[in-house]
Amino acid sequence: MPAIRHIPIDTYPESTVFLPRRDNGYSPEQFKAMRKVQVTGRCGEILATLAIVDGDGLVRPGEVGLGNEAFRRLGMTEGEEVVITQAPVPASLEDVRRKIDGESLSDSEISAIIRDIATHRYSPMEIGAFLVACAGFMSTPETLAMTRAMVDVGSRLSWDSPLVVDKHCIGGVPGNRTSMIVVPIVAAHGLIIPKTSSRAITSPSGTADTMEVLANVDLDAARVAQIVARDHAVLAWGGKMNLSPADDVLISVERPLRIDTFEQMVASILSKKAAAGSTHLVLDIPIGPTAKVRSEGEAVRLRKLFEYVARHMGIVTEVVFTDGSEPVGRGIGPVLEARDVMAVLRNEADAPDDLRDRAVMLAGKVIDFDPEVEGGRGYARAMELLSSGAALAAMERLIAAQGAQTTIYRPGIHQFEATAPVAGRVASIDCHRIARIARLAGAPMDKGAGIDLLHKTGAHVRRGEALYRIHAGSKDGLAFAREMALADSGYLVQP
Incomplete structure (x- = not known):
């Protein structure tokens, strides 16, 4: 041997x-x-x-x-x-072939597929075939079956509390890093909010990517339990805790294929929330012409799918529609987003108003789950906790508990400014285009890569004035991003 x-x-x-x-x-x-x-x-x-x-x-x-x-x-x-x-060929591959042919699969068939994926019996090519087949057609019962199967093949966290809250955004809007403000506000209020996040799939940064600029996010379940017991919260990457491990395998294939369908999104998000022990969830669905969800009709369909699966998973869910017409905050990419988050928590005068307002609104929705809070008073309580510095203190405790980041990350030294082609008003900003440019610059793998937005929708600019600044850690990354920005900056400036 x-x-x-x-x-x-x-x-x-x-x-x-x-x-x-x-x-x-x-x-x-x-x-x-x-x-x-x-x-x-x-x-x-x-x-x-x-x-x-x-x-x-x-x-x-x-x-x-x-x-x-x-x-x-x-x-x-x-x-x-x-x-x-x-190696024996997984028997469940026959069910994948049936799915490719457009058939609906039973709960047990989906469970077998997810179990084989979680135990690494599928190659990336075989996983890709399954994902593409599901993207072509997946019924609501199949989505529920996949969610349950993804929870069943991993570990589950449990908490000594009947109320365990969470907040999640489906993404699609660059810079929308509200979770890193919501979590310390809610923790300062005293509710349990164990926020576990995946890394970015198609965006320039995810919550885990941005939090990693400030603290260690690679925590195991035992460490998470210790931190939550003391500080009521955590902001960690979910991969090390074996929560819905099939989701992490699927994401590794989804990322290069840029697959992010509604059904797979619902199964991914709710399986992670169920595995993390969440009982109540506020879900943010941004709507905008270049966001993931581009119309109210699409948003309603997605909301109903979330509500159906969440109800069967035992998670009380409130869905909130928000403005997804332009990026939130000024920074796009881990370092720049972390800068904006801390500016809000520190109550700095030049902190991005849109990021602060959205985060406080969502934190208020989460606090409203508290039966001891009078109905509708969650927003006022959230604002009080932010303004008083209690939320900042809670974030500082989390950073210390998780382990403050020892590497000092800075914005990439290689820079390029995209400028206005004409004098006029910024009529719109393409979220999808901006995200792609930031990713070409190297975000989120390169923590300092990304985009610093210098103007938002409605601003009046002069011809040749900088609209945003691209940061990259390498000349090649900057060249890729610069080329795309020159072809189409993502900004529409109307004279």
Whole structure:
């Protein structure tokens, strides 16, 4: 039996096994058939993609190399022996093929697919096929079944309280980082709000990406429980807690494909909320011509889907429609968004009014869940907690509890200013275009990359005046973003 050797190669999200072509007990003919192999050891088994190594530098005869993901998932130490066999094809792939043909799947069939995805039995190509098939057609019962299945294959957090609140935005509006203001306001009020977030899928930053500028977000379930017990809240990445782990695998494939359908969105969000133990949720759906949801009709359809699934999952949900016609705040990208958030919490005079107003409104909706708060008084209470500095103090406690970030992130030093082609009024800003430019600059992977908005809708500008400033950490990132901005800045300026 071959001995395992850790090969420090990041093949996320796939598990990859490296076998030498010669002197390993297998013939080349078998290699061609073994696109995937099963590795079995004392800790269990994993399925992995096979890579054949020519030469002696990476793995030697009698060894099997495991990339970072395979080594972590197998959970063994170097030198231990394993058995390599051809991987069995997951039976649930037949159901994926039926879904591709447009059929509806049963609860048990969807559960089997999600279980195999969560245990890494699918390749990214197979996951992509499933996602695209679901994007073509997915019924409401299938959406509920997927949500339940995603919760069932992971861990669940539980809290010693009948009221556990949360707030979530579906995204699509750059800079809309209200959660990082809502959470400390609600925590200062005394409600439990364990905010776990995914990293950005198609946006320039997610809550976890932005919070990581300030504090550690890579927390396990035990640490989250300790922080919430003391500070009532947390702002963490959900990946390490094994909450709806299938969702993290799906997101890793959705991100490059830029797939974000309503049904998959609902299953992703509500499975994470249910797994985090939330009982009450305020859901923000921005509506705008270039947002994810572009009309009130679409928003109503999405709201009904959320309400249906949330009701069956036992989560009391209030859906709020907000203005998604332009970016919120001034910063787009982790560092710039963190700057705006802290400006609001510090009550700085030049803090973005739109970010503050929206966050306080949403925090008020969450506080209204408190049975001890008189109906409709949540907004006033939220404003009081922000103005008094109580929310800032709560955020500072969270940062300290999670572990203050030791790396100092700054806006990217490579810059370009997009300017007004004519003198006039800013009539509109394309949220989708701005987000794409910020991502080309390197956000969210490059924390300092993004866009600093210098003017918002309604502003009067001179010809040649800067509309926004692009920041990038590399010349290449700036060049990509600059090229897109020059082709179309995303701003419509009317004379």
